[in-house]
Amino acid sequence: MRAPLPFSRLSVHRKVILILAFxxxxxxxxxxxxxNTLRQSLAVQExxxxxxxxxxxxxxxxxxxxxxxxxxxxFVLVRNEKFxxxxxxxxxxxxxxxxxxxxxxxxxxxxxxxxxxxxxxxxALLQRKKRLIDAVRLGDLRPALEHIExxxxxxxxxxxxxDLRNFENIEKQHLSAQRxxxxxxxxxxxxxxxxxxIGILVLWWLASLLLAKTITxxxxxxxxxxxxxxxxRPGARIPVFSTDELGRLARTxxxxxxxISRHISQMEAFHAIGQDISTIGPDGLEGVLKRIAETAGSxxxxxxxxxxxxxxxxGCWKVGAASGHWHDLLCRSVLIREETPISFKALTTGRxxxxxxxxxxxxxxxxxxxRLGGKSLLAVPLMGPKGxxxxxxxxxxxxxxxxxxxxxxxxxQFANQAAIAILNARLYxxxxxxxxxxxxxxxxxxxxxxxxxxxxxxxxxxxxxxxSLLQVDYKGRFDERSDRYLGWIxxxxxxxxxxxxxxxxxxxxxxxxxxIEPVDPAEVVREVIRGCASHIERLGAQVRVVDxxxxxxxxxxxxxxxxxxxxxxxxKFSVDGRPPDVEIGVVKQTxxxxxxxxxxxxxxxxxxxxRIFKPFERLGHKDVPGTGIGLAIVKKIIExxxxxxxxxxxxxxxxxxxxxxxLYGDLTGVSVRQERAGS
Amino acid sequence: xxxxxxxxxxxxxxxxxxxxxxLAFKRAEVASPVVTVEDGQEALDYLQAQGRFWERxxxxxxxxxxxxxxxxxxxxxxxLRLVKPTPDLAAIxxxxxxxSEFDKDLSQSYALGAKSCITKPGDFExxxxxxxxxxxxxxxxNQVPKGK
Numbered sequence: 001m002r003a004p005l006p007f008s009r010l011s012v013h014r015k016v017i018l019i020l021a022f023x024x025x026x027x028x029x030x031x032x033x034x035x036n037t038l039r040q041s042l043a044v045q046e047x048x049x050x051x052x053x054x055x056x057x058x059x060x061x062x063x064x065x066x067x068x069x070x071x072x073x074x075f076v077l078v079r080n081e082k083f084x085x086x087x088x089x090x091x092x093x094x095x096x097x098x099x100x101x102x103x104x105x106x107x108x109x110x111x112x113x114x115x116x117x118x119x120x121x122x123x124a125l126l127q128r129k130k131r132l133i134d135a136v137r138l139g140d141l142r143p144a145l146e147h148i149e150x151x152x153x154x155x156x157x158x159x160x161x162x163d164l165r166n167f168e169n170i171e172k173q174h175l176s177a178q179r180x181x182x183x184x185x186x187x188x189x190x191x192x193x194x195x196x197x198i199g200i201l202v203l204w205w206l207a208s209l210l211l212a213k214t215i216t217x218x219x220x221x222x223x224x225x226x227x228x229x230x231x232x233r234p235g236a237r238i239p240v241f242s243t244d245e246l247g248r249l250a251r252t253x254x255x256x257x258x259x260i261s262r263h264i265s266q267m268e269a270f271h272a273i274g275q276d277i278s279t280i281g282p283d284g285l286e287g288v289l290k291r292i293a294e295t296a297g298s299x300x301x302x303x304x305x306x307x308x309x310x311x312x313x314x315g316c317w318k319v320g321a322a323s324g325h326w327h328d329l330l331c332r333s334v335l336i337r338e339e340t341p342i343s344f345k346a347l348t349t350g351r352x353x354x355x356x357x358x359x360x361x362x363x364x365x366x367x368x369x370x371r372l373g374g375k376s377l378l379a380v381p382l383m384g385p386k387g388x389x390x391x392x393x394x395x396x397x398x399x400x401x402x403x404x405x406x407x408x409x410x411x412x413q414f415a416n417q418a419a420i421a422i423l424n425a426r427l428y429x430x431x432x433x434x435x436x437x438x439x440x441x442x443x444x445x446x447x448x449x450x451x452x453x454x455x456x457x458x459x460x461x462x463x464x465x466x467x468s469l470l471q472v473d474y475k476g477r478f479d480e481r482s483d484r485y486l487g488w489i490x491x492x493x494x495x496x497x498x499x500x501x502x503x504x505x506x507x508x509x510x511x512x513x514x515x516i517e518p519v520d521p522a523e524v525v526r527e528v529i530r531g532c533a534s535h536i537e538r539l540g541a542q543v544r545v546v547d548x549x550x551x552x553x554x555x556x557x558x559x560x561x562x563x564x565x566x567x568x569x570x571x572k573f574s575v576d577g578r579p580p581d582v583e584i585g586v587v588k589q590t591x592x593x594x595x596x597x598x599x600x601x602x603x604x605x606x607x608x609x610x611r612i613f614k615p616f617e618r619l620g621h622k623d624v625p626g627t628g629i630g631l632a633i634v635k636k637i638i639e640x641x642x643x644x645x646x647x648x649x650x651x652x653x654x655x656x657x658x659x660x661x662x663l664y665g666d667l668t669g670v671s672v673r674q675e676r677a678g679s
Numbered sequence: 680x681x682x683x684x685x686x687x688x689x690x691x692x693x694x695x696x697x698x699x700x701x702l703a704f705k706r707a708e709v710a711s712p713v714v715t716v717e718d719g720q721e722a723l724d725y726l727q728a729q730g731r732f733w734e735r736x737x738x739x740x741x742x743x744x745x746x747x748x749x750x751x752x753x754x755x756x757x758x759l760r761l762v763k764p765t766p767d768l769a770a771i772x773x774x775x776x777x778x779s780e781f782d783k784d785l786s787q788s789y790a791l792g793a794k795s796c797i798t799k800p801g802d803f804e805x806x807x808x809x810x811x812x813x814x815x816x817x818x819x820x821n822q823v824p825k826g827k
Binding site for chain 2 (some may be wrong): 465
């Protein structure tokens with residue numbers, strides 16, 4: 001496992017806060033910067049306004065000074081009081097103007113000094129002019145003219161203008177410095193803004209990466225894992241290793257997956273076990289019990305699992321099987337009821353019983369605790385049709401164990417399956433014991449019958465041969481009666497042989513593999529009729545055959561035997577004085593094609609129709625020659641092909657035998673081995 | 680005909696059958712002599728000119744052997760098994776004449792080298808026909824190596 005990064009140790013809450021802080025901080029910084037710039041530009045504006053005001057004031061002061069100069073000159077030259085009006089107006093306006101100017105530069109010590117200097121200069125000028133005006137009024141014109149000629153006035157004006165321009169220039173310098181600063185700041189703000197936007201974008205990208213890595217990524221992984229698990233794939237380790245909520249969720253999900261997987265595998269195992277334990281092998285019931293004990297024990301991973309079967313007749317338990325090494329020790333031993341109260345309770349109540357701590361029951365005598373060293377016990381009943389017939393006991397012998405609800409449910413489910421398996425095995429064993437004996441005896445009898453028939457054939461043949469030898473070789477030496485008797489002996493021997501041959505043929509049917517081939521029944525019918533030709537002629541019988549037959553898939557000899565037997569039967573059981581009329585044909589029924597052989601013979605009463613297919617049933621017509629086995633052979637052959645043979649008959653009117661055989665090209669349902677003839 | 684007629688060797692344990700078969704050959708007016716023996720062992724003695732047949736002419740081997748299957752001491756199969764690997768005797772055709780109709784008996788006979796299998800008919804007249812047919816086919820038509 002990878003060591004968790006410091007960041008990934010934080011909780012999701014802190015991670016989100018941290019990531020948001022990463023974005024918010026530069027935004028705040030940028031806002032501070034912007035506000036600062038704004039403030040600076042406002043300050044510049046203010047400065048500009050002030051400078052304009054200052055310019056206005058200095059202009060008005062200069063204008064005043066010009067007015068004073070012009071007024072004074074006019075008055076002196078014309079000596080008209082009217083020229084002094086602007087002089088006094090200017091004088092009156094000077095004080096507020098200069099005080100305003102001083103007020104505006106009150107923070108700037110040097111400018112204030114300059115203003116004071118201008119004020120002093122203007123006041124000195126005014127003072128001088130006033131004195132000269134007074135002198136003029138008193139009639140002394142000379143000083144005034146001297147003053148004008150000396151150019152003192154314009155010089156003072158120039159000086160004042162110079163001072164004012166200086167003053168203004170300094171203010172202008174201040175302004176441009178201020179403006180430069182503001183511009184710089186604006187530039188910084190501009191680049192700062194771009195930088196901050198880029199920074200935010202980068203941070204946003206980083207934050208999204210971080211979010212993806214720490215939150216959405218793990219969430220997606222969890223979702224994918226959950227989906228994968230949901231779609232049936234087994235859960236692997238979820239690759240989310242952080243220690244935050246998501247990490248914890250991942251671990252919880254892992255646990256959940258593991259639990260579900262465990263349950264699923266238990267269920268699967270359970271299903272497989274169901275089949276496994278139900279399979280009755282050569283070891284019969286004992287094997288079934290043993291498998292139950294083993295699989296149940298390993299399914300719940302307990303140290304000991306016992307299959308306890310309650311024996312009603314002696315009123316105690318018999319250990320049917322035990323898991324592991326306990327089996328040899330305990331199998332077939334007997335446990336008494338008093339020492340197994342918990343299992344007994346499970347048996348009587350039909351409900352699972354759980355004891356997590358057997359030692360907490362010191363007052364009771366408990367076999368499983370005292371003899372087998374059980375620490376915890378779970379007993380589930382094995383339910384049969386008439387209530388519980390046994391108990392599956394799960395014991396933990398090494399350490400105490402808490403059997404969970406799941407354990408109990410699972411074991412009960414298992415016990416239900418096991419119960420069915422045990423009951424089946426019991427039934428099977430009982431049936432097999434009965435059946436095996438019967439089967440052996442039947443097979444023995446059959447072998448015996450076949451051998452005996454075979455052994456009888458030789459003597460029967462010999463008898464017939466010897467009789468015919470006597471008849472031929474000693475012809476004329478016997479009288480007529482002896483000759484007749486010899487004839488009877490020969491016939492009896494030959495009948496005996498024929499009958500034995502039929503028996504042997506019946507016994508051989510199905511034991512010898514026959515070749516299935518496409519057979520045209522029309523050809524076989526022709527052969528059969530040819531074989532009976534003399535018979536037909538003698539009886540004056542009529543045999544009608546349908547024009548067309550479907551091809552059949554069977555063994556040719558088998559079909560011959562079937563048709564031969566049926567046709568011979570039809571000829572044989574005729575009504576006296578009525579020549580046999582035999583019809584061989586085919587009918588299509590709902591979903592099968594049926595061949596039939598119909599006659600106008602004596603018929604078979606419906607009560608007898610069942611019996612006729614059994615060997616040696618001849619319905620009391622002892623006068624009609626035959627072995628009584630023909631129809632049994634027909635039935636056995638038809639059944640080899642999963643076909644059906646049946647009879648419809650009306651006494652004195654006639655009989656029809658119907659049979660089905662597989663159609664060629666439609667071999668479904670043929671159980672006989674299909675082998676085409678080699679050539 | 681100048682050359683000696685080779686005999687027909689009948690191997691049959693049942694005395695009645697033995698006699699009947701011999702008689703059937705006689706009634707079939709077969710020119711070849713018929714030699715009858717009781718079982719496979721005697722047949723072998725005859726073929727090897729030993730035992731009670733020690734005086735048999737060594738070149739007097741049968742034209743055909745008519746063999747029953749079910750016999751005491753040495754049955755037909757055992758006889759076939761012993762005779763067929765012997766080069767001098769292998770060329771003698773063996774006709775199995777038996778009551779058995781079991782496929783496995785027939786196929787085993789053929790597997791062991793029998794040339795023909797015939798079911799005993801249960802009628803003397805038919806038996807005569809069989810005898811005639813056997814003689815005609817195996818003694819008249821069939822050719823075997825002339826030997827030394």
